Amino acid sequence: MKIRQFVAPTMEQAVKAIRIELGTEAVILHSREVKTGGWFGFFEKTQYQITAGMEVKESTREVDSIKTLSKSTLQKRLSAHLRQMGISEGVRNNLMLTANMIEKSGITNYSTLLNRVLSSNLHVTCKRPGEKRLLFIAGPTGVGKTTTIAKLASEEIFMNKKKAAFITLDTYRIAAVDQLKRYGEILEIPVHVAYDEFDLMRLCEDEADADIIFIDTAGRNYLETGLSAELLAYLKRKEQAELFVALSLAAKASDLIQIIDSFDSEVIAGLILTKKDETRSLGTLLELLYHTNLPIGCVTTGQSVPEDICFPDEAKLLNWLSVEVANANGSSARFERAEE
Numbered sequence: 001m002k003i004r005q006f007v008a009p010t011m012e013q014a015v016k017a018i019r020i021e022l023g024t025e026a027v028i029l030h031s032r033e034v035k036t037g038g039w040f041g042f043f044e045k046t047q048y049q050i051t052a053g054m055e056v057k058e059s060t061r062e063v064d065s066i067k068t069l070s071k072s073t074l075q076k077r078l079s080a081h082l083r084q085m086g087i088s089e090g091v092r093n094n095l096m097l098t099a100n101m102i103e104k105s106g107i108t109n110y111s112t113l114l115n116r117v118l119s120s121n122l123h124v125t126c127k128r129p130g131e132k133r134l135l136f137i138a139g140p141t142g143v144g145k146t147t148t149i150a151k152l153a154s155e156e157i158f159m160n161k162k163k164a165a166f167i168t169l170d171t172y173r174i175a176a177v178d179q180l181k182r183y184g185e186i187l188e189i190p191v192h193v194a195y196d197e198f199d200l201m202r203l204c205e206d207e208a209d210a211d212i213i214f215i216d217t218a219g220r221n222y223l224e225t226g227l228s229a230e231l232l233a234y235l236k237r238k239e240q241a242e243l244f245v246a247l248s249l250a251a252k253a254s255d256l257i258q259i260i261d262s263f264d265s266e267v268i269a270g271l272i273l274t275k276k277d278e279t280r281s282l283g284t285l286l287e288l289l290y291h292t293n294l295p296i297g298c299v300t301t302g303q304s305v306p307e308d309i310c311f312p313d314e315a316k317l318l319n320w321l322s323v324e325v326a327n328a329n330g331s332s333a334r335f336e337r338a339e340e
């Protein structure tokens with residue numbers, strides 16, 4: 001096991017440093033307060049020292065240590081919360097170890113503990129799609145790419161008063177072009193079909209008046225294959241292009257992490273998270289924020305265009321994760337509805 005020590009002014013900063021340097025697989029082994037600096041005992045600063053290690057497959061001893069730690073009432077509540085969200089064992093163990101350390105610093109309130117555990121372990125950033133002129137959306141089949149494009153376009157046209165156009169690269173599915181054309185008619189904006197990269201370049205030039213061009217792509221199984229080589233090269237070359245990957249929050253986190261890995265992370269500007277309404281628990285969101293550094297662009301919450309979309313900030317995303325779901329049998333269920 002590779003062992004490293006981290007010292008920082010707060011527990012959260014130390015945990016963040018571990019995640020950045022050792023990645024999400026790092027296991028927290030030990031923590032203590034240390035005094036640094038000062039002069040003959042004056043002006044000393046209290047710092048937090050955490051020892052962390054990269055787990056090797058054969059040794060699960062340290063990970064198991066969390067199971068034998070006696071849990072406080074707050075930690076039991078957190079453990080139940082994470083289990084109800086369906087969080088995988090590895091992530092749960094690390095969150096519980098952080099909770100144990102944070103509670104030792106005198107936290108007695110559950111919301112504060114949860115907030116500090118989440119904010120120190122998750123990489124939560126937000127970035128609205130549409131900063132660049134060409135907005136590509138890619139992702140697995142049927143996640144809601146085309147519907148989200150219509151919602152985003154509506155926002156840009158009516159709220160931000162931008163001139164928009166649609167281009168679809170989805171010539172694979174017969175109804176795909178019609179679907180986008182229908183949205184184009186409703187929004188009164190041009191819709192084009194690009195059959196290859198040259199078409200795409202030409203159409204983008206033809207639409208010189210458009211402030212923003214939404215480019216829809218065909219859904220594909222990204223567990224099997226990555227972005228097409230042509231599209232990847234185009235995105236890398238085009239300064240004015242950004243790609244958002246659409247993923248369903250109702251899908252399994254482990255699959256979504258693999259899908260993200262199938263893209264060249266350099267070209268992903270952010271994630272669009274769809275179908276929040278189709279799941280009772282946001283465990284997938286928590287695991288995504290634990291494993292990736294990608295900004296969240298928007299979240300969709302239903303089939304209605306244009307209203308079922310929101311642009312949560314960091315605080316709102318953390319707030320959603322703080323909602324405890326009911327036990328399967330309904331007993332001792334605690335609902336703290338997140339503000340929509």
Ligand SMILES: Nc1nc2c(ncn2[C@@H]2O[C@H](COP(=O)(O)OP(=O)(O)OP(=O)(O)O)[C@@H](O)[C@H]2O)c(=O)[nH]1
Pocket residue numbers: 140141142143144145146147148170173176217218219220274275276277278300301302303308
């Ligand atoms: N419940 C729910 N359904 C959604 C949401 N977004 C889209 N849908 C529905 O999901 C279905 C597929 O939506 P599309 O926009 O066609 O999905 P797509 O990713 O473009 O599909 P392909 O182009 O075939 O890969 C439609 O029935 C949409 O109404 C959402 O946030 N919640």
Ligand SMILES: [Mg+2]
Pocket residue numbers: 145146147170176216217219
């Ligand atoms: Mg589509």
